[in-house]
Amino acid sequence: DAGVTQSPTHLIKTRGQQVTLRCSPKSGHDTVSWYQQALGQGPQFIFQYYEEEERQRGNFPDRFSGHQFPNYSSELNVNALLLGDSALYLCASSWTGLSNQPQHFGDGTRLSIL
Amino acid sequence: QQQVKQSPQSLIVQKGGISIINCAYENTAFDYFPWYQQFPGKGPALLIAIRPDVSEKKEGRFTISFNKSAKQFSLHIMDSQPGDSATYFCAVVISNFGNEKLTFGTGTRLTIIP
Numbered sequence: 583d584a585g586v587t588q589s590p591t592h593l594i595k596t597r598g599q600q601v602t603l604r605c606s607p608k609s610g611h612d613t614v615s616w617y618q619q620a621l622g623q624g625p626q627f628i629f630q631y632y633e634e635e636e637r638q639r640g641n642f643p644d645r646f647s648g649h650q651f652p653n654y655s656s657e658l659n660v661n662a663l664l665l666g667d668s669a670l671y672l673c674a675s676s677w678t679g680l681s682n683q684p685q686h687f688g689d690g691t692r693l694s695i696l
Numbered sequence: 697q698q699q700v701k702q703s704p705q706s707l708i709v710q711k712g713g714i715s716i717i718n719c720a721y722e723n724t725a726f727d728y729f730p731w732y733q734q735f736p737g738k739g740p741a742l743l744i745a746i747r748p749d750v751s752e753k754k755e756g757r758f759t760i761s762f763n764k765s766a767k768q769f770s771l772h773i774m775d776s777q778p779g780d781s782a783t784y785f786c787a788v789v790i791s792n793f794g795n796e797k798l799t800f801g802t803g804t805r806l807t808i809i810p
Contacts, residue, residue, distance in 0.1 A: 586739070613794060624702075624785050624800030625740065637795055672739050678794030682728045682747075685798060687739030 584609065586675050586688035594694045595663050603658040603691045607675030613637075614656040615685060616648060617672040625672055631656050632678055660693075668695045699723060700788050702801030709808055715773040717804045719786035722767065728789040730798070731760065731771050735782050743784070744771070776808045 587606045595601050607614050613632045617625035627640035631650035650656045654675075660667055670692050674685040700721045709715045719729075730745035746753045746760040746769065753760045759772040773780055786801040 615797065617798075622803070624787075624803050625798070627797040627799065630795075630797060632794070638797060640797065674739075674798075676794065676796075681791040681793050682745070682789060682796065683794065684730075684742045684745075687741065689737065689739045 586673055586686050588671075588673050588688035588691050590691060591689070592692045592694075594696060596696050597663055597665060599663050600659065600661045601663060601693060603660075603671050603673075603693070605656045605658070605673030605675075605688060607654050607656070607673075608686045611675035611677050611686070612654050613676045613678045614650060614654065615674045615676070616656070616658045617674065617687075618642070619670040619672055619690070621669070628658070663695050665695050668693060698802075699726075699799050700786060700801045702786050702804060704804060705802070706805045707807070709776045709806065711776060711778060711808055711810050713776050715776045715780065715806055715808070716770060717784055717786070717806070718768065718770045719788075719801050720766075720768045721788050723788070723790075724767070725790050726788040727791050728796075729760070729762065729769050730787050730789065731758075732785045732787060732800070733782050734785065734803075740785060773806075776806075778808045778810065781806060781808045 615630040616628040619625040629639040634650045670690040672690045676685045731743045732740035733743045734740040757774045762769045787798040
């Protein structure tokens with residue numbers, strides 16, 4: 583049973599470019615959340631997708647957008663990249679049926695902005 | 697505004713000793729308190745979690761102590777082993793039938809020395 587998978591594992595971009603990160607949730611999970619983890623910090627919630635819609639959003643600008651597909655996989659898009667966007671981007675999946683179901687994390691995509 | 701404060705930032709413990717990490721929160725609406733363990737190059741993994749209706753929960757060598765009146769909770773690792781060396785994050789959650797986001801502390805880098 584595959585867990586949460588993310589691609590790519592590493593990515594290097596320059597300022598002003600756009601990037602798309604991908605996530606496949608754990609089997610049986612229907613909810614995908616995205617987090618940004620700066621070096622030496624705890625993950626920060628970006629947004630959450632359920633039933634192909636953004637269900638809630640953290641304190642991130644509109645440059646950050648996402649999408650969820652009918653097979654529950656998800657993409658995170660970041661436009662007009664800034665140096666401060668350099669971070670580990672984590673995807674977490676869970677099942678919406680009950681409260682406080684464990685969120686299972688992937689190993690992340692390391693994004694470096696030059 | 698930091699919703700959960702975690703201390704210490706780093707911790708060195710001898711093998712066999714007890715590791716203690718503390719977290720404090722402000723918002724009394726939080727009602728689920730998980731701890732995550734993260735190894736270098738990996739995503740966070742759920743270690744143990746507690747609800748505020750109990751004061752302590754133990755799973756193997758890991759124990760959460762919860763003080764609702766003080767709005768504090770802590771992780772105790774008994775008989776600490778070198779394999780426990782990792783970064784530990786506390787988190788707080790408002791339960792909402794799957795519509796939940798994790799708010800993480802800043803992390804504690806734990807090193808277990810022989």
